[in-house]
Amino acid sequence: MKIRLRSLVLFLLLPVPLCAQKQPADLIIAGGTVVSMDAKRSIQDDAAIAIKGDTIVAIGRREQIAAHYQSAQTLDATGKLILPGFINGHTHVPMTLFRGLHDDVTLNDWLYKYIFPAEAKNVNEDFVRWGTRLAAAEQIRSGVTTFADMYYFEDAVAEETKAAGMRGVLGETWIDFPAPDNKSEAEMLAYTEKFLRKWQGDPLIHAAPAPHSIYTCSQKTLQDSAALARKYKAPILIHVAEMKKEWDDSRTKNGMSPVQYLDKLGVLGPEVVAAHCIFVDEADRKTLAARGVGCVHNPSSNMMIASGVSPVPEMLAAGVAVGLGTDGPAGSNNDLDVMEEIDLAAKLAKVTKNNPLALNARAVVEMATVQGARALHLESEIGSLEAGKKADIVVIDLNAPNAVPVYDIYSQIAYSLKASDVNTVVIGGRVVMRERKLLTVDEQAAVAKAREYGKSVAASLGMDLKH
Amino acid sequence: MKIRLRSLVLFLLLPVPLCAQKQPADLIIAGGTVVSMDAKRSIQDDAAIAIKGDTIVAIGRREQIAAHYQSAQTLDATGKLILPGFINGHTHVPMTLFRGLHDDVTLNDWLYKYIFPAEAKNVNEDFVRWGTRLAAAEQIRSGVTTFADMYYFEDAVAEETKAAGMRGVLGETWIDFPAPDNKSEAEMLAYTEKFLRKWQGDPLIHAAPAPHSIYTCSQKTLQDSAALARKYKAPILIHVAEMKKEWDDSRTKNGMSPVQYLDKLGVLGPEVVAAHCIFVDEADRKTLAARGVGCVHNPSSNMMIASGVSPVPEMLAAGVAVGLGTDGPAGSNNDLDVMEEIDLAAKLAKVTKNNPLALNARAVVEMATVQGARALHLESEIGSLEAGKKADIVVIDLNAPNAVPVYDIYSQIAYSLKASDVNTVVIGGRVVMRERKLLTVDEQAAVAKAREYGKSVAASLGMDLKH
Numbered sequence: 001m002k003i004r005l006r007s008l009v010l011f012l013l014l015p016v017p018l019c020a021q022k023q024p025a026d027l028i029i030a031g032g033t034v035v036s037m038d039a040k041r042s043i044q045d046d047a048a049i050a051i052k053g054d055t056i057v058a059i060g061r062r063e064q065i066a067a068h069y070q071s072a073q074t075l076d077a078t079g080k081l082i083l084p085g086f087i088n089g090h091t092h093v094p095m096t097l098f099r100g101l102h103d104d105v106t107l108n109d110w111l112y113k114y115i116f117p118a119e120a121k122n123v124n125e126d127f128v129r130w131g132t133r134l135a136a137a138e139q140i141r142s143g144v145t146t147f148a149d150m151y152y153f154e155d156a157v158a159e160e161t162k163a164a165g166m167r168g169v170l171g172e173t174w175i176d177f178p179a180p181d182n183k184s185e186a187e188m189l190a191y192t193e194k195f196l197r198k199w200q201g202d203p204l205i206h207a208a209p210a211p212h213s214i215y216t217c218s219q220k221t222l223q224d225s226a227a228l229a230r231k232y233k234a235p236i237l238i239h240v241a242e243m244k245k246e247w248d249d250s251r252t253k254n255g256m257s258p259v260q261y262l263d264k265l266g267v268l269g270p271e272v273v274a275a276h277c278i279f280v281d282e283a284d285r286k287t288l289a290a291r292g293v294g295c296v297h298n299p300s301s302n303m304m305i306a307s308g309v310s311p312v313p314e315m316l317a318a319g320v321a322v323g324l325g326t327d328g329p330a331g332s333n334n335d336l337d338v339m340e341e342i343d344l345a346a347k348l349a350k351v352t353k354n355n356p357l358a359l360n361a362r363a364v365v366e367m368a369t370v371q372g373a374r375a376l377h378l379e380s381e382i383g384s385l386e387a388g389k390k391a392d393i394v395v396i397d398l399n400a401p402n403a404v405p406v407y408d409i410y411s412q413i414a415y416s417l418k419a420s421d422v423n424t425v426v427i428g429g430r431v432v433m434r435e436r437k438l439l440t441v442d443e444q445a446a447v448a449k450a451r452e453y454g455k456s457v458a459a460s461l462g463m464d465l466k467h
Numbered sequence: 468m469k470i471r472l473r474s475l476v477l478f479l480l481l482p483v484p485l486c487a488q489k490q491p492a493d494l495i496i497a498g499g500t501v502v503s504m505d506a507k508r509s510i511q512d513d514a515a516i517a518i519k520g521d522t523i524v525a526i527g528r529r530e531q532i533a534a535h536y537q538s539a540q541t542l543d544a545t546g547k548l549i550l551p552g553f554i555n556g557h558t559h560v561p562m563t564l565f566r567g568l569h570d571d572v573t574l575n576d577w578l579y580k581y582i583f584p585a586e587a588k589n590v591n592e593d594f595v596r597w598g599t600r601l602a603a604a605e606q607i608r609s610g611v612t613t614f615a616d617m618y619y620f621e622d623a624v625a626e627e628t629k630a631a632g633m634r635g636v637l638g639e640t641w642i643d644f645p646a647p648d649n650k651s652e653a654e655m656l657a658y659t660e661k662f663l664r665k666w667q668g669d670p671l672i673h674a675a676p677a678p679h680s681i682y683t684c685s686q687k688t689l690q691d692s693a694a695l696a697r698k699y700k701a702p703i704l705i706h707v708a709e710m711k712k713e714w715d716d717s718r719t720k721n722g723m724s725p726v727q728y729l730d731k732l733g734v735l736g737p738e739v740v741a742a743h744c745i746f747v748d749e750a751d752r753k754t755l756a757a758r759g760v761g762c763v764h765n766p767s768s769n770m771m772i773a774s775g776v777s778p779v780p781e782m783l784a785a786g787v788a789v790g791l792g793t794d795g796p797a798g799s800n801n802d803l804d805v806m807e808e809i810d811l812a813a814k815l816a817k818v819t820k821n822n823p824l825a826l827n828a829r830a831v832v833e834m835a836t837v838q839g840a841r842a843l844h845l846e847s848e849i850g851s852l853e854a855g856k857k858a859d860i861v862v863i864d865l866n867a868p869n870a871v872p873v874y875d876i877y878s879q880i881a882y883s884l885k886a887s888d889v890n891t892v893v894i895g896g897r898v899v900m901r902e903r904k905l906l907t908v909d910e911q912a913a914v915a916k917a918r919e920y921g922k923s924v925a926a927s928l929g930m931d932l933k934h
Contacts, residue, residue: 098874105823138869306821351771352819401601405564406567416567418885450871454871
């Protein structure tokens with residue numbers, strides 16, 4: 001009796017029964033402040049996360065997790081922030097190799113004088129592989145765990161993304177002119193169908209068709225690519241209402257806005273990821289919300305190209321899921337750092353609305369995490385730290401001079417912390433960066449190859465590099 | 468004759484005569500690409516810089532410098548960029564300790580509900596010293612070598628700046644209410660005069676009075692502080708035309724714009740550094756140019772507070788010297804990273820002018836270097852790498868994935884490179900950071916103290932920190 005009573009007392013004092021056998025986990029991240037981004041936006045100090053396979057199995061106080069789970073692999077996150085991995089909702093990763101090629105020109109000049117010729121002369125599968133590797137290194141370093149991409153040779157992008165251990169929604173571009181990979185719609189369709197089949201059921205890669213836009217795709221191209229996506233339950237990636245000219249032309253040719261035109265064609269639906277959405281009026285926002293379209297705001301790109309400013313607060317108010325993207329790293333950013341987009345999304349909304357309350361720190365952190373997941377239609381898998389979700393996790397240091405003091409965690413993430421404060425990154429339970437050391441990408445090989453490509457691209461365009 | 472002829476041949480083949488004795492230097496930086504920002508904007512590969520004392524004595528090809536100069540101390544910059552140190556033209560460095568304290572509110576609420584009470588309860592000389600140390604660590608890490616500051620206990624700011632080896636234009640605030648240090652104009656005048664006398668002739672510190680603004684200073688305060696500055700040939704730091712309300716009130720009360728009012732009072736002159744200059748029309752820009760006033764554009768702050776957008780292209784076209792500033796790291800940024808301001812200055816101008824050519828990469832790099840020096844009236848000392856100028860130098864790595872390839876150096880600096888790419892910083896010939904290791908600031912002590920201050924500030928305001 002005496003012994004049993006003492007056990008009972010111990011049982012009441014300790015958070016878990018002593019006799020319980022610990023469950024095995026593959027990885028435990030312990031000791032930091034978990035910024036969960038769950039429905040309650042709960043923040044927990046001195047917490048831990050247990051991971052089995054690619055999935056989070058438990059989150060709780062450190063001692064609770066220690067009592068319930070055991071794992072050979074533990075990451076000590078004491079004094080650090082633990083967040084869901086950032087989601088880059090729109091980019092063109094192989095274009096890292098064109099980074100900084102002829103900036104500060106009009107979009108028209110950039111496209112027709114520089115980028116289309118540069119792509120025609122340089123883009124092949126090898127280019128795409130090396131550009132994707134370089135981008136993976138850059139994105140992981142800034143805490144990106146999932147990205148949505150639109151480019152050519154997208155199957156090579158997928159293979160390199162998988163090799164880097166990153167999660168991707170990867171769209172093969174459909175466009176009404178001969179692309180670097182496919183020269184006709186028939187080729188685009190055949191390539192994309194094979195691509196979609198190959199990656200079906202993959203835990204990391206979501207293959208998709210990416211009809212470029214209404215101004216580069218015919219009605220048939222738009223509808224065929226959408227039909228293909230629906231046949232394979234795949235996402236559809238597309239640029240929507242990015243430019244005033246696109247809106248003007250659509251009004252003239254179609255008698256309606258780009259959003260209404262796409263809706264009329266039956267393209268819009270709950271698998272569509274629409275990049276930019278700058279020229280969207282109230283009716284358009286209602287349509288986007290009603291169709292369950294995810295939108296991706298790209299503040300750096302919209303500023304650099306001078307495209308305009310997406311009405312993000314109004315889109316969120318209408319119930320549209322709005323994520324954040326860097327856009328391509330050439331001519332429109334020029335980096336892949338989503339933490340800068342978090343910061344800029346808030347500041348751009350504030351200054352253009354003449355209202356410092358237009359978009360706050362928490363809202364923009366949501367756009368890079370839980371809203372971003374909704375925008376990519378992956379909210380059941382990623383975007384928050386909760387049992388059952390994929391273990392896509394960033395651990396951020398609070399030890400640099402820019403990181404202290406901390407009065408408000410969301411403010412710190414949005415306005416003070418930098419990509420360089422990201423310490424460790426886990427994607428699907430796999431540690432891809434530990435204490436700033438990349439584990440899945442040969443970074444120096446990618447950097448060296450980028451320098452080589454820089455020279456050959458410049459030579460192909462007859463450029464005289466200044467240095 | 469034969470021998471003399473051979474010597475002549477050698478002399479013609481080699482860049483320097485073999486017989487010349489090498490001159491002693493205190494530091495040689497060798498092997499990188501020098502982006503000089505001199506009048507020709509010359510860029511030289513495989514270059515070197517020889518430094519004696521706090522001054523650049525020669526810049527040239529690496530082998531030229533090696534032939535002419537010898538130094539015990541050499542920094543190898545092979546494969547790196549070598550630039551003039553960045554100039555942060557407007558900030559309030561001790562406010563690092565208030566970083567992130569109540570963001571996303573109106574400026575009025577922020578000032579009157581949060582910051583003025585927080586300052587009244589917390590700002591003393593110790594606070595100012597630790598805040599300045601933290602800021603020095605953050606600024607050096609992002610390549611800032613000179614900054615202009617406006618705060619209280621500015622003599623303590625000056626002592627800490629000097630100890631950190633940084634160059635500063637440091638303004639003691641004059642304001643028409645009791646400040647944390649001085650409670651009356653008489654005290655402000657006495658404090659500032661002593662402060663100006665103490666630092667006269669200092670190679671790093673330029674002490675100044677800083678009348679806060681026309682909306683917090685009477686005509687007498689403005690004129691007395693300007694007179695004091697002129698007596699000691701000191702700069703004058705002031706906020707000008709930052710807010711719509713300031714402009715409206717000035718029109719109502721003074722019948723003219725803030726710039727015209729300051730000009731009427733005789734305050735404007737070639738020693739004035741005017742922060743913000745958002746609400747400046749064509750006549751104002753002409754006045755600023757005619758008086759030789761330096762202006763400082765703060766894109767992050769103007770966006771975050773939703774103050775408005777300074778007409779930077781028009782100011783530059785009018786011949787006004789326009790530098791860049793971070794503004795304070797609390798409520799208006801929230802960091803001290805001038806490289807982000809370079810990027811934002813271009814992007815903000817482009818998007819708000821609907822013109823991707825509005826402000827280009829080179830122009831914004833100039834604003835952080837040679838234009839910034841003009842804005843602080845220090846163009847004879849700093850802002851470019853030239854023999855005779857102070858040796859304020861940043862060495863930037865090109866080895867991170869975001870740094871390659873390089874097609875255009877100014878584009879790379881403006882849009883792709885980050886504070887985290889800054890490798891080494893030299894100020895006045897002294898190496899203050901070598902390969903990311905700070906040599907003049909005890910960074911971890913400053914970070915630890917900032918955490919302590921975070922707790923005591925929160926407690927003083929009855930805040931319940933969420934974590």
